[in-house]
Amino acid sequence: MIRTIMIRCKWPSVFAITLSSLAALAGLGMLNSIIINLMELMSSHQVNRVGFIIFAIAGIGALLFGLGSRYVTAKLSADVVCELRVQLTQRLMCTPYSIVETLGHQRILSVINSDVAKFADGLLRIPDFIYSVVTVALCAGYLVALSWPLSLVVFAFFIICALGVQLFSRAGIRQLHILRGHEQDLFDGMTTLVKGMKEFSINVNRRRFVYKNRVTRHCKDIKEHRVKVSFIFPMLNHISDKLVLFLVGSIIFCAGNYWLNTSFNIIIGFILTILYMVKYIDNLVGSINRLGDVYSYFKNIENLGLSHAANFETHIQNNTKLVDMKQWNEIKINQLYFKYNRIDLDEYCFSVGPITTQFKRGDVVFITGGNGCGKTTFAKLMLGLYRPTKGSISVDGLPIYHQDECELYQQLCSAVLADFHLFNQVLGADDEPANDADIMPYLQRLEMDKKVSTHHGCFLSTSLSQSQKKRLALIMSCLEDRSICVFDEWTTEQDPKFKEIFYTEIIPQLKRKNKLVIVITQDDEYFELADQLIRLESGQLVKDIHLEQSEINLKKYFVK
Ligand SMILES: Nc1ncnc2c1ncn2[C@@H]1O[C@H](COP(=O)(O)OP(=O)(O)OP(=O)(O)O)[C@@H](O)[C@H]1O
Structure with a gap:
């Protein structure tokens, strides 16, 4: 990603480097004319006017080229950050949900907000770095021109110092990496602290535990590594x-x-040149510190492991294939199997399947089963949020294997999952903001019309209770008008009257619109409303009944 951005910014970078080099060259010109004028002053007790004019021109050149290079690099840095944020967002949108879920929201937000900004800050130091590199290189050339044997001695001295600096700065960069890891852990701990304030206020033991294990422990680790990092780099400055x-x-x-x-003359030239170089050698060492930081932020960004944004355009565009897929009639689940990846030290990896079944358009499917039996996992597989480890889902015989097929398939789906996020904009079937007039009957029926108003399909307030938010999420899902609707225990937390409306009005209405409605539910009193009933146990499909095939008492059959 960074390489693509750098290739795109190639010419401004070349321009900035050229300006920095010219500024450094003009700076050396100033130094050279100072040495010549000094020699003249010592030999004839006066300074040539032409020599002074050359000095002044070199000075103005150094000033203007230096300012120019800083402006170009500041602009370049802003461009790089903007491009970086855009590309990260695109990559995030192309990354499968399962990866985002494993990464965790906090880590992604911390990288996008903080690491990118710090990376940009580090980039702003690049002109100084280039200026210093060029100045040091030119000064070295100048020393060779003055006396190559003496310059060899000076270079040998610098090479020994540089090796020492590299040794220490590597150790410093290693410490920086460790420090970043601890800072991330502390950030996670602080987030837990802020988010769990309610629970912490009630439970003093929990508060103490999190404070001790998630905050102070990392603070101590950070302190220890911060001392090392803060010592190594200034120490290098001081020694140099x-x-x-x-x-x-x-x-x-x-x-x-x-x-x-x-x-x-040569001795004076050497001394003045070396003294002139000191600041730039200092800058170089300081820049290595800064660039070490930039490198570790860059690593943080890369290590997120987001997908490539190469297919971003196709990702957000509708496709003609979608029109064909929208006419689907049957979804076949063939030997579908999914296993969670092992997370950290967790030995237990839950798996679902292999499951074989089929769903017909216009049917209402109820999925039931005990807690943790894999209902939500199965729903996420049905929504294409998880990719099957084995087996397949096919729509009218077309297997959904590849990412692009999965993205098309997902455009058929709408869902209210247990951990849903409530957006404030309602979109209609055409992906345009829904009409307020279409939203209103739903708001009235679900008794939300006194709680929220809408403007151009936008809910004007979302400061609501969880069950109220869930009612709005249901309205959104209905208005999106997708042909596969998935509701994960929607009725939990709802009053009986809203439960009744959900099962006897909303679901039949979706069925009449020829949608496949998949409902994860424990409400056995409504089981008879389903066309197909599925029961999962420990990730296995243990019962799959089509209502017309069965005369049995469903309630007795499904509820253990
Ligand atoms: N992101 C995850 N990573 C690893 N394992 C997970 C993850 N999410 C869920 N699990 C595991 O999968 C199992 C099934 O979870 P799932 O949420 O699918 O069950 P469920 O039937 O919907 O449960 P409930 O009725 O409690 O909502 C759980 O026991 C859990 O251990």
């Missing part, structure tokens, strides 16, 4: 500072005692 002064002193000492044939 002192070593350069040591080098200058050594040159003066050696010139006075051993390199007696080295001219005074």
